[in-house]
Each structure stands twice: as C-alpha cells, then as structure tokens.
Amino acid sequence: MAETVSSNIHVDYVSLKDNARAHIGNVVHVHQAEDRCLPDLRNTDPRDDKARIEAIKGGLLEDSYRWILQHGDFQQWLNDKHSRLLWIRGDPGKGKTMLLCGIVNELNKTNAQLSYFFCQASDERINSATAVLRGLVYLIVNQQPSLLSHVQERYKHVGDALFKDVNAWSALSEIFLNILKDMDTSLQQTYIAIDALDECVTDLPKLLDFIAIKSAVFSHVKWIVSSRNWPDIQEHLAITQKTSLCLELNEDSISAAVSTYIKHRVEWLAQKKRYSETTKDAVRQHLSSNSNDTFLWVALVCQNLEKTSLKNTIQQLDEFPPGLDSLYKRMMQQIHNLEDASHVKFCCQILATVLHVYRPITIAELGLLIKCSDAELVHKAIGFCGSFLAVRDSQVYIIHQSAKDYLSGKAASTLLPSHAEINGLIFSQSVQAMFATLRRNIYNLHSPSLPTNEIKAPDPDPLQVIRYSCIYWLDHFCDIYAQDGQSQSQDLIDDKECQMVLLFFRKYFLYWLEALGLIGHVEDIVLSIIRLVNLLKGNLSDQESPDCRMQLLELTQDSQRFIWRNSSLIANNPLQVYTSALIFSPLKSITRRLFQEEEPQWLEITPTVEYNWSPYLQTLRGHSHWVRAVAFSPDGRYIASGSQDRTVKIWDVATGTEKQSFTGHFLGVWSVAFSADGCHVASGSYDETITIWDLRGKEQLTLKGHSNIITSVAFSLDGRYLASGSHDETIRIWDTATGKEQRTLEIGTEVRTISFDATASYLYTEIGLMKLDMEHANYKFVGYGLSTDKCWITWNGQNILWLPPDYQPSSGSAICGYGPHNLTLPEGSSADVEIALLNDSGRVTMIRMPRSEPHPLV
Structure with a gap:
C-alpha cells in the first residue's frame, strides 16, 4: 500500500519497491507494504529477556563470570578459526545462564555481530526451536536493517503466517541461513549464543541438528550454547567438532566464583539488614559451607534471609539445608507452617496454578484463575511462596526450572492441590470470566470487513484479563481427565462440568471465535477442539437416551467442521464469523441453527448452500x-x-495445517511414500532422482540412477530398502542407509504402483507379484499378473489369457483377493483370486481365477 500526498506536479511514472520512499517535488510517496514485517517478526526481544533474567536473579556480578573469559576452552573457541562451537554444560543451579549473560556482555564490547536467545521451558513464547530462530533473526535484523530484506522477501507473500504457522521452522531456518551466508560472505565476525537448550520443549532435536550441522558451514560464524548434562544433547552435538566446557570439571573456578558471589550477596544483606560483624560472618560461613558451589542455592537462601528479621537471622540459618531439593523441601515446609490455614491453602493454590498454566501469566490473570480480584493481596501472597516465584513486569514466573521440577514431582502428590483439582479450578474460573465478558463486536468495530492488521484494541482492553482463558480453557478442561497430565483417564466427565461446556458452545461459541480472531489465536484452537472430541468419544454413556456427553460430542464435532472451514477467514476478519461464516454453513449445521439470530438482517436472499456438511x-x-x-x-x-x-x-491431518515443506528437486514431484516408522518420506521426481527426507530435521539423501521420470517409490517394512519404478522400465532397489543402489530389475514396462511384502522378499506391482532374489539381482513373477504390454493375463510370468483391446487396462490393474503367497491365508485354502481391469472408458472388468495353477489347455 502506498500513501501519497496530493500534488499538481506531473509525473509520468514512478515505481516503489519494498519500503522505498520517493520525494517528487513537494510530494512524498511512502511504500508501506512491509511496515509490519519487523513488528510481526518480534515474538520476544532477547535483550528484554536477558534484562528480566538478570533482574530476577538479583543482578549480574562481573566477578562471578570473569573466570570463564580466561579459560583455555573459551579462549580456543574465541581465537581458533576452526573452533566454531562451544558447549557449556553443567547441573542445575551452577550458573550457566549468568555465565552466558556475562559472555554476551563481553562479546557486545567487540565490533562483531552478536545475536542470542534464552530458552525457558515454562514460557511457550521462548521454549521452541522455532522461537529460538525467530528471536535470533529478530535481533540480527533489528541491529542491521539491511538484512531485513531476507525476511521481507518471504513476508510479502504470506504476512505474519510466515512466523506463526506450523511451517515456520522451515521458513525461518532458510531465512536465518541466508542471513548468516550474507554476513559470512562479508567476512563479518558473528557470534550466536543460545542458553538453556534443555529448556527448549518443542522440536529440540531439530534445533540441535541445525546447530550441529550449520555451525560447521560458515567460517566467520561462531556458536556458543549451554545446557544441562543431557545425553540426548551430547548425542546430537557429537556429529560436529566442538569444544565442551563442563562446569563440574572446573570445580576450583566455580567454587571461586560462588565465593565471590556469596561475598557480594552477604555485603548487600549486611547493609540492608544492618548485620553486626558476628551475624555477617555467620551468614557467610553458612553459605560457604552448604552451597555445594551452587549459585541458585545461595540466591534462594539470601532471598529468604532478606525476609527474616535481624534477631532471628542466625537461628534461621539452620533452616536452610544444603542441596537444592532439600532447600525446596524446607521452603514448602515454611509455607505449610504459616499460622493461618487459609494462607497455606491460598499459597499452595497459587503455586499449583502457576505450575499448571501453559505460559507465564500476569498477576491480573492469576487473580482471575484463583478467584481473587485483589491484585495487592495476590502480590502479597506470592511473597509467602517461599521464593519459588518471582514477579517481573507484572508477570509471574517460577524462579528456576529445577524448582518447577521439584514442584511437579516431589511436591505435587502430597503438598499441592491435585492435578485434576487445579485444572478444574482454572477451567471453571476461565469459563465464568468468559461468560461475563464475551459479547458480539466486543471492540465496537465500525465495519464487519475490518482486517485484523487494522484493528486496535481499545483502552482498557476487555479481552486483556481473559486472554489466557480464551486460549487455554479447553486444554485445562481436558487436563482434568488426564492421568498424571498425560494419558486419558476413563473417568466419566462430571455432569456439571459437561453442562458448563455445553452451555458455552450453545451461547458463546461465536463470541469466543471473534475474540480468538482479535487476539490472533483462532487457528491454534483447532487442536483443543480435536482433543475435546477425542475425550468425549471415550466418555459416552451406555444409556440409550442421549445424555449431556452425547449432545456435547455432536455439537463439538459440528463446531470442529465450522472452524476447519472458517478459521482463516475469522483470523483475518473476525466479525465475518457472524456473516460469511454463518450464511455459507450447511442448513443443518448445529452451529448455524443455534446462532441463526446472529445472521445479518440486511441480506434479503441468503445464498443456496448444502443441506449437510459435505463428505470432504x-x-x-x-x-x-x-x-x-x-x-x-x-x-x-x-x-x-x-x-x-x-x-x-x-x-497434519487433524488440523489441515502444513507441518513441513521440503525443497530440492529441480522438476516436479511424481510420487511420495512414508517409511513404516513415519520418520522418513521418499519422493520421486521428473528430474530422475529420488530424495529421502528425514522428518526429524536431519540431512536428506538423494538417490541417482534412473534415466527417466520416477513413477513410484516404496519402503520395505524394516526401512532398510527403498524400491523405485520409472519410465525407464526398470525397478531399482536402494539401501536407505547409504543411498547406494543394490539391484536393478529390467522390467520392460513402466511401473506406477509398487510395494514390498512384509519380508521384503516380494514386490507388489500393477502387473503382478515379483519374487526377488537380492543376492543375484534376479526376479520372477509369481501367481497372476499382466504382461508388460498389458495384453495378457499371466501366471508365473507366462501368458495364459489374451485380452481384447476393449478390455486391455490403460491405467494398470489391481489384483484382489488372496494370492498364492498371502501369508494370512492357510496354505490349504481354496480361495479364488479376483483380477480387476480398469479401462479407458472407466469400465472395470472383474475376472475370477482359481488359486491353484490354471491349466489353459485342458
């Protein structure tokens, strides 16, 4: 879109591209097509995440990380041009994140380009491989705007879907590599830092393989990553040359750094709490003797001491045992020792809620979910939660991943509300809040066609407090009936809860979809609906008359079809949920009938539509x-x-969304096939090559040997072999591990359908069953089939029945019934074989033949 100020100056021709600005006389023409690219790319600013982490952890102490800058492994990575990947690993609480923060600060002082990212498992914005790439790209192009063109080239075609849809990983990895290539070509030194790989919850293997492979590609790009000592991470990174710096093997340096940190924190406490020298020495001694060289332990104890009165400080020291788990246990005991039992319950409810939400929530959102509208009271209660929680910019966080592990493990079963109880509370509070808030045209928009990119939320935003509830209420409902948060329980859905969901879908469904469109999450809800449908299917009552569960199942299945058809429309134009989405739905749609009064009254004649949902x-x-x-x-x-x-x-079959996209063929793709384990896909192309794609993100394998179009591909059941048919009238057998051709079978005709039997001893094709001899590259047809010219029905490769031209198959044939080598049929069976012949006219001819060897001369 171009914005133009009117002028009397005559201009014959002007062309604006990207974010160009043309100044013609007294007129300024601004091309704004890409203005939203950088803001849409931003999911988080890693600089803000770094500042938040440092603030939550009490600030970054330079003396606590300076040791690593002089370490031989770090110096080798920094100065050796062949050393491009440094992996810092260590146990929880050893200070890995603060080390990365310090290293980032030091690298920022150089003239090099730097991009970094901090993963956090409890925050879905920053706990996926896609989020990592998105953050790294954002930080680079924010500092070097000229590189934004790599993003804009893709963005101009699809908008912010480039960063949000399920194909975002593929798009962003390509964009990121192009950016790195540009910087590498310009000989600009670049550093990429990623903290807490173990907290990358979604697609970690993809990210690890990406780092391992791409860190060896660019000579001027160096990578530094950190994580816990996880074998899986070690395995993925083992494929590339790297320097591994284990904190446990640098005990003296870590111990000295922790001592410096203790000294700093004690000095701060002494100044704030007015410690005497005796108290100060006692605190320092206890911290030094019990920290086990763990930064986090020291930080948590100091936080507790900050809340302890001066006269009780020395006595309180004995209440902080060594070891993180022991300290966490003591912190929970302190909560349960609160004098008022209602305070204990309130704190445990807060901890359980923060533990179970899908992303960090604001204090206002937390208050809604625990049924407390007093924000000051909520904030005060967080202070009683034993330093498990921290608040930054009004958002509530669990202080560390190890604390979350403790709360969800050892504390969950005995000290906190149950999994079902807390999810039930979050669900019910969310639904009640949406009942009270959702309505038609909640932003009072002036036009039903207004696109989302032109919609500005009012101030105050009525959806702000219920934003979390709108997105996740269904997931929490399903979580009530999940055992240990994982597998589905067989317990029947509570009638009261079922009625609440049923009422919501009957009265508020369209208002909810509008709200989801306004906050940009309508397409994400498809998986939640599918999850609900699956839960209801397993909960049907044996009663003959339909109960609440059956009614809800029928309604949610209809809602699922409604969302499938209209999610893209509502995502772009939220108010169209009441117009186009409704009037083009089938007449018998339950959703349409329930919300008939919401249909536009200005339409005198509604369009003719199908009666029921169509089969597709x-x-x-x-x-x-x-x-x-x-x-x-x-x-x-x-x-x-x-x-x-x-x-x-x-x-993805369930959602209809694109998960991955693979490019590499030079011409069109003719055939595709999955491996039996679902981890690989083979594709045959017009370019005479076959590619085996690894869906887990590893490198593809290209197979070359055919001299014409690849018409069919198939994996053996064990995945060791791939068979391919071609217009070159051969079938080739390939080793999937090496990509080497094992056998070439000269067939004499093209083969368009091909598959292995369970033992990889036979190949099924449209012209018959082939018995393979892998050792000698031989084959023979067994049982019934077709001749290569498709004029004869054959037995064991010998012609036995000629087919007149009108009956000769043009598109292949399917041999149905039981063949002589069907292992599911007893050898003594006399079942016949049926052959189906498809003709150009569309006619199908069925011929039944005896299972045993025919005798055409008899």
Whole structure:
C-alpha cells in the first residue's frame, strides 16, 4: 500500500519497491507494504529477556563470570578459526545462564555481530526451536536493517503466517541461513549464543541438528550454547567438532566464583539488614559451607534471609539445608507452617496454578484463575511462596526450572492441590470470566470487513484479563481427565462440568471465535477442539437416551467442521464469523441453527448452500501448482504431498495445517511414500532422482540412477530398502542407509504402483507379484499378473489369457483377493483370486481365477 500526498506536479511514472520512499517535488510517496514485517517478526526481544533474567536473579556480578573469559576452552573457541562451537554444560543451579549473560556482555564490547536467545521451558513464547530462530533473526535484523530484506522477501507473500504457522521452522531456518551466508560472505565476525537448550520443549532435536550441522558451514560464524548434562544433547552435538566446557570439571573456578558471589550477596544483606560483624560472618560461613558451589542455592537462601528479621537471622540459618531439593523441601515446609490455614491453602493454590498454566501469566490473570480480584493481596501472597516465584513486569514466573521440577514431582502428590483439582479450578474460573465478558463486536468495530492488521484494541482492553482463558480453557478442561497430565483417564466427565461446556458452545461459541480472531489465536484452537472430541468419544454413556456427553460430542464435532472451514477467514476478519461464516454453513449445521439470530438482517436472499456438511473434511492449500501424489503416514496422522511446484509438503491431518515443506528437486514431484516408522518420506521426481527426507530435521539423501521420470517409490517394512519404478522400465532397489543402489530389475514396462511384502522378499506391482532374489539381482513373477504390454493375463510370468483391446487396462490393474503367497491365508485354502481391469472408458472388468495353477489347455 502506498500513501501519497496530493500534488499538481506531473509525473509520468514512478515505481516503489519494498519500503522505498520517493520525494517528487513537494510530494512524498511512502511504500508501506512491509511496515509490519519487523513488528510481526518480534515474538520476544532477547535483550528484554536477558534484562528480566538478570533482574530476577538479583543482578549480574562481573566477578562471578570473569573466570570463564580466561579459560583455555573459551579462549580456543574465541581465537581458533576452526573452533566454531562451544558447549557449556553443567547441573542445575551452577550458573550457566549468568555465565552466558556475562559472555554476551563481553562479546557486545567487540565490533562483531552478536545475536542470542534464552530458552525457558515454562514460557511457550521462548521454549521452541522455532522461537529460538525467530528471536535470533529478530535481533540480527533489528541491529542491521539491511538484512531485513531476507525476511521481507518471504513476508510479502504470506504476512505474519510466515512466523506463526506450523511451517515456520522451515521458513525461518532458510531465512536465518541466508542471513548468516550474507554476513559470512562479508567476512563479518558473528557470534550466536543460545542458553538453556534443555529448556527448549518443542522440536529440540531439530534445533540441535541445525546447530550441529550449520555451525560447521560458515567460517566467520561462531556458536556458543549451554545446557544441562543431557545425553540426548551430547548425542546430537557429537556429529560436529566442538569444544565442551563442563562446569563440574572446573570445580576450583566455580567454587571461586560462588565465593565471590556469596561475598557480594552477604555485603548487600549486611547493609540492608544492618548485620553486626558476628551475624555477617555467620551468614557467610553458612553459605560457604552448604552451597555445594551452587549459585541458585545461595540466591534462594539470601532471598529468604532478606525476609527474616535481624534477631532471628542466625537461628534461621539452620533452616536452610544444603542441596537444592532439600532447600525446596524446607521452603514448602515454611509455607505449610504459616499460622493461618487459609494462607497455606491460598499459597499452595497459587503455586499449583502457576505450575499448571501453559505460559507465564500476569498477576491480573492469576487473580482471575484463583478467584481473587485483589491484585495487592495476590502480590502479597506470592511473597509467602517461599521464593519459588518471582514477579517481573507484572508477570509471574517460577524462579528456576529445577524448582518447577521439584514442584511437579516431589511436591505435587502430597503438598499441592491435585492435578485434576487445579485444572478444574482454572477451567471453571476461565469459563465464568468468559461468560461475563464475551459479547458480539466486543471492540465496537465500525465495519464487519475490518482486517485484523487494522484493528486496535481499545483502552482498557476487555479481552486483556481473559486472554489466557480464551486460549487455554479447553486444554485445562481436558487436563482434568488426564492421568498424571498425560494419558486419558476413563473417568466419566462430571455432569456439571459437561453442562458448563455445553452451555458455552450453545451461547458463546461465536463470541469466543471473534475474540480468538482479535487476539490472533483462532487457528491454534483447532487442536483443543480435536482433543475435546477425542475425550468425549471415550466418555459416552451406555444409556440409550442421549445424555449431556452425547449432545456435547455432536455439537463439538459440528463446531470442529465450522472452524476447519472458517478459521482463516475469522483470523483475518473476525466479525465475518457472524456473516460469511454463518450464511455459507450447511442448513443443518448445529452451529448455524443455534446462532441463526446472529445472521445479518440486511441480506434479503441468503445464498443456496448444502443441506449437510459435505463428505470432504478439508482442503489443504499451500502448493503453487497441481499436486501429483499424496500418501498417508502409517499412523494416519500426517499426509505427504508431492507437487509440480517441486516441493514435498507434510500436513497434519487433524488440523489441515502444513507441518513441513521440503525443497530440492529441480522438476516436479511424481510420487511420495512414508517409511513404516513415519520418520522418513521418499519422493520421486521428473528430474530422475529420488530424495529421502528425514522428518526429524536431519540431512536428506538423494538417490541417482534412473534415466527417466520416477513413477513410484516404496519402503520395505524394516526401512532398510527403498524400491523405485520409472519410465525407464526398470525397478531399482536402494539401501536407505547409504543411498547406494543394490539391484536393478529390467522390467520392460513402466511401473506406477509398487510395494514390498512384509519380508521384503516380494514386490507388489500393477502387473503382478515379483519374487526377488537380492543376492543375484534376479526376479520372477509369481501367481497372476499382466504382461508388460498389458495384453495378457499371466501366471508365473507366462501368458495364459489374451485380452481384447476393449478390455486391455490403460491405467494398470489391481489384483484382489488372496494370492498364492498371502501369508494370512492357510496354505490349504481354496480361495479364488479376483483380477480387476480398469479401462479407458472407466469400465472395470472383474475376472475370477482359481488359486491353484490354471491349466489353459485342458
């Protein structure tokens, strides 16, 4: 969109590209098509995360990290051009994050380009591989705006979906690599730092493989990462040359750093609490003797001492045992020792709520979920929670991942409200809040067609406090009936809770979708609806008359279809949920009938639509050319598609969203197939190559050998072999581990369908069953089949029945029934074999043949 100030100056022609600005006479023309690119890219600013982490941890002490700057491993990584990856690893509380903060500060003093990211498991904004790349890219282009063009090139076609949809990892990894390539080409030294890899909850293997592979690519890009001592991380990073700095193996340096930290914190406490020298020495001695060289332990004890009266300080020291778990246990005991039992319950409720939410919540959101509208009281209660929680910018955080591990493990079963109880409370409070808040056109927009990128939330925003509830209430409802937060329970859904959900869908469903559209989360709710449907299916009552669960199931299934069809529309134009989304829904749609009065009154004649939902569930859109091949994964959860646009895409069947996109073929893709474990997809192309794609993010394997279009591909059941058919009239067998060709079978005709039997001893094709001899590259047809010219039905490769031209198959045939080598049928069975022949006219001819060897001359 271009914004132009009117002028009388005559201009024959002007062209603006990207964010260009043209000054013509007294007129300024500004091209604003990409103005939203950088703000939309920003999911978080790593600089703000770093500042927040340092503040929560009491500030960054330079003397506590300076030792690592002189360490030989760090110096080697810094100065050796061949050393490009440094992995700092250590147990919880050893100060890894603060080390990274200090290293970032030091690297910032150089002239090099620096980008960094801090993962945090409890915050879904910053706990995924995609979020890491998004943050790294944001920080780089924010500092070097010229590099934003790499993002804009993709952004201008799809907008912020580039960063949010399930294909964001693929897009961002490509963008990030292009940026690194640019900086590497310009010989600019670049540092990439990622803290707490172990707190990357989503797609960690992808991120690890990306780091391991790409850290070896660019000579002027150095990587530094930190994590706990996890074997999985070690395994993934083992494929590349790296320097590993283990904190446990640097005991003297860590001990000296902790001592410096203790000295600093004690001096601060002594000044604030007016310690005498005796008290000061006692505190220092206790911390030094019991810290086990753990920064976090020292920080937590000092936080507790800050709240302890001066006269009780020395006595209180004995209440802080060594070891994080022991300290956490003591902190929980302090909560349970509060004089007022209601305060104990309130604090435990707060801890359990913060533990179970899907992202950090604000004090206002916390107050809503625990049914307390007094923000000051909530803030005060957080202070009684034994230093488990911290507040920064009105958001509530668990102080450390190890604290979360303790609360969800040892404390969960005995000290905190149960999993079902706390999720039930979050669910009910969320629904009640939405009942009280949601309504049609909640932002009082002036037009039903107003797009989301032009909508500004009013001040105050009526959705601000219920934002978390709108997004996650259904997940918490389902969590009530999940055992240990994981597997689904067989307990029947409570009638009262079922009625509450049913009422919500009957009265507030459209208002909820509008709100989700306004806050940018309507497409995310599809998985929550599917989860609810699956829960209800397992909870149906044996009663003959439909109960609440059956009614809710029917309604949510209809709602699921409604969202599938309209999610993109509502995401872009939220108020269209009451117009286009309703009037183009089927007449028998339960949702349409329930909200009939919401349909636009200004329409005199409504469009003619289908009576019921059509059989097709969804249309998957994303390819830019016609689609040649599709295949379901073995578990039915995913679809692979190959297109003339030269890409292979992986789709989530449940949501219809694109999960991954693979590029690499030079011409269109003709065939695709999943491996039996669902981890690999093979694609055959017009470019005469086959590519095996690893869906876990590892490198692909390209197979070359055919001399024409690849028409079919298939994995053996054990995944060791891949068979391919081609227009070059051969079938080739490949080793999937090495990519080497094992056998070439000269067939004499193209083969368009191919599959292995369970033992990889036979190949099923449209012209018959082939018995393989892997050792000698031989094969023979067994049982019934078709001749290569498709004029004859064959037995063991010998012609036995000629087919007149009108009956000769043009698109192959399917041999149905029981063949002689079907292992599921007893050898003595006399079941016949049926052969189906498909003709150009569309006619299908069925021929039944005896299972035993035919005798055509008899």
